[in-house]
Amino acid sequence: EPEVTQTPSHQVTQMGQEVILRCVPISNHLYFYWYRQILGQKVEFLVSFYNNEISEKSEIFDDQFSVERPDGSNFTLKIRSTKLEDSAMYFCAGSGVEGETQYFGPGTRLLVL
Amino acid sequence: SQQGEEDPQALSIQEGENATMNCSYKTSINNLQWYRQNSGRGLVHLILIRSNEREKHSGRLRVTLDTSKKSSSLLITASRAADTASYFCATDAKRGGADGLTFGKGTHLIIQP
Numbered sequence: 001e002p003e004v005t006q007t008p009s010h011q012v013t014q015m016g017q018e019v020i021l022r023c024v025p026i027s028n029h030l031y032f033y034w035y036r037q038i039l040g041q042k043v044e045f046l047v048s049f050y051n052n053e054i055s056e057k058s059e060i061f062d063d064q065f066s067v068e069r070p071d072g073s074n075f076t077l078k079i080r081s082t083k084l085e086d087s088a089m090y091f092c093a094g095s096g097v098e099g100e101t102q103y104f105g106p107g108t109r110l111l112v113l
Numbered sequence: 114s115q116q117g118e119e120d121p122q123a124l125s126i127q128e129g130e131n132a133t134m135n136c137s138y139k140t141s142i143n144n145l146q147w148y149r150q151n152s153g154r155g156l157v158h159l160i161l162i163r164s165n166e167r168e169k170h171s172g173r174l175r176v177t178l179d180t181s182k183k184s185s186s187l188l189i190t191a192s193r194a195a196d197t198a199s200y201f202c203a204t205d206a207k208r209g210g211a212d213g214l215t216f217g218k219g220t221h222l223i224i225q226p
Binding site for chain 1: 144155156158212214216219
């Protein structure tokens with residue numbers, strides 16, 4: 001059964017550094033999403049992406065964040081200058097049809113020191 | 114309560130018993146999805162129920178949706194130790210486009226052997 005994959009599984013970075021989190025969605029999916037979950041808190045929506053452009057973004061997704069689908073398979077989230085409060089688990093998700101089931105990857109645990 | 118709030122926050126039952134978790138939300142929705150998360154791991158999709166559906170079954174899972182009360186319930190029958198996890202409801206609001214899901218804080222379910 002196809003799965004969403006994410007790399008790396010864990011990343012430790014220094015405050016102010018740039019990080020790129022990578023995701024390979026299920027191949028026939030068209031809608032892509034990034035979420036985050038701060039330890040002990042609920043999962044929060046960051047951004048959705050369709051047809052090579054951002055469809056919707058939350059208040060969390062400020063100018064420090066960007067997303068890209070550089071080729072036909074990868075979907076990336078970049079944080080330009082990390083802050084301590086960016087420490088969280090970041091999940092990529094995808095769906096084949098708008099408004100249908102979103103399938104999540106295993107997450108990348110980001111720790112900003 | 115906020116969008117996608119589950120109750121109880123924590124539930125501990127004996128193996129073999131049924132577990133019921135509830136979710137309330139505030140806005141109109143396209144669908145409501147339930148996910149499971151084992152400690153520190155990814156989100157596993159369990160079931161999706163559309164706004165025009167009232168009940169749905171999948172194996173030992175039964176989900177109900179009452180749009181007039183803006184609430185949903187997840188019933189796990191004949192619980193097993195492996196069901197120990199956090200369970201989240203997530204709503205897909207009627208905004209159009211690639212909507213991000215709004216998650217609740219989750220119910221932490223412990224199945225005692």
